[in-house]
Amino acid sequence: MKTFRTLALLALAAAALPASAALKVLACEPEWAALAMELGGPLVDASSATSALQDPHQVQAKPSLIARARNADLVVCTGAELEVGWLPVLLQQSGNAKVQAGQPGHFAAADFVTRLEIPASVDRSQGDVHASGNPHIQTDPRNIAKVAKALALRLAQVDPAHAADYQARGADFDRRWQQATERWTAAAAPLKGLPVASQHKAFVYLYDWLGLKEVAVLEPKPGVEPSAAYLQSVLTGLKAAPAKMVIHAAYQDPRPSHWLSEKAGIPAVKLPFTVGGDDAAKTLFGLFDETLARLLAAAKAK
């Protein structure tokens, strides 16, 4: 009898928990965890499945990560097949009905922006990891603004008791983000039209925003490491159409970029790519401050 009463009390306590505890948000990438924190503040307990130093295309669904997915109220990912190699397994293993695709607890950021580089036809056998268009949408702050609006609404939907808070925080973030975006856009004016080489097609949205021209890519296909012969052919191609710098993301092995930098005599630029990709990129605002500082410094280098 006593045991039964204890169990009943425990059940009551468990049922009462969601009303007072913070909403558990599991983001697939650091930028979405940072955005959830901006929009939710103390109302959310957000963490990322991956760090800025991991390739988001290639992640292991470890037991510790499965446990986090099991307890999540909301999963916030990029979508556009960025996580196709690991998220479906993770969600299936989690056994958490709330966060399965199609549920309110499953948010895919790429659904709310205009995707670039959607291929007319795809041959996955060649190892292309961008089969659903380019998934690296977080490199354009205008995309972050669109995702923020949609995510604020989603937070209100899954946590209706705090809907007004999410709306207010969302409006405040939008105001600060628009101001920052104007500042970044103005500061980046000298970069317009600058020809650049990229190691991975990780920054097409950034280039689209700032008017940078991607004249060469070191990977023969997204996600496929370049061979020595392929790098040589890129170098040869750059003689006709020179690049001013070669850009790679913090999570990547920099050797292909460093090789090209040395051979072509242009700076190699490491960009944080997401929140945490550099000590100076600890927030979404810091991410773009640092990205622009590095591009502008490299553009000035002779």
Ligand SMILES: [Zn+2]
């Ligand atoms: Zn990619």
